[in-house]
Amino acid sequence: MVGIIPRNGGGEFAFGKVLKKGAILFGLQRVPSVARLVEYGKTVCATGYRDKLYAVAIPKNHTQEICNVISTGFNMPCLRLPDYLNLTLTPSTSILHTTRLYTLFKNYIPNKTVNKKFHSFMRSGIMRLRNYFLDVMKKFKSCVVL
Known part of the structure; x- marks a missing residue:
């Protein structure tokens, strides 16, 4: 198992x-x-x-x-x-885990810095996730949601 x-x-x-x-x-x-x-x-x-x-x-x-x-x-x-x-x-993801968020934002200074790695990470991750779900939904016409 x-x-x-x-x-x-x-x-x-x-x-x-x-x-x-x-x-x-x-x-x-x-x-x-x-x-x-x-x-x-x-x-x-x-x-x-x-x-x-x-x-x-x-x-x-x-x-x-x-x-x-x-x-x-x-x-x-x-x-x-x-x-x-x-x-x-299930719309829950380890991307939002507190340790991951700390790593991404630990050097953030409001109105002064932008974490470019975070933005590119989110854009590429969201697009991969979107494409994955589209492929899954093409194969399955329905999904049971609890």
């Missing part, structure tokens, strides 16, 4: 070779909790646990098995999502 926690749009393509060999890929819609570093390489503090998790597997027929493992492992309910597209098309 290969898990993506939280899932990442396109992650199923990154693991295409192992899927062809019979591996089960699963993804969680969100992380089970927030983790803060206490001591590098040794300890984190987990807080803000979710009430439940949502998961799906490829192949889809393994989703309930994955939910059972996740539910037992995290000691919380894990509900099945109808399709991996529910993960791929």
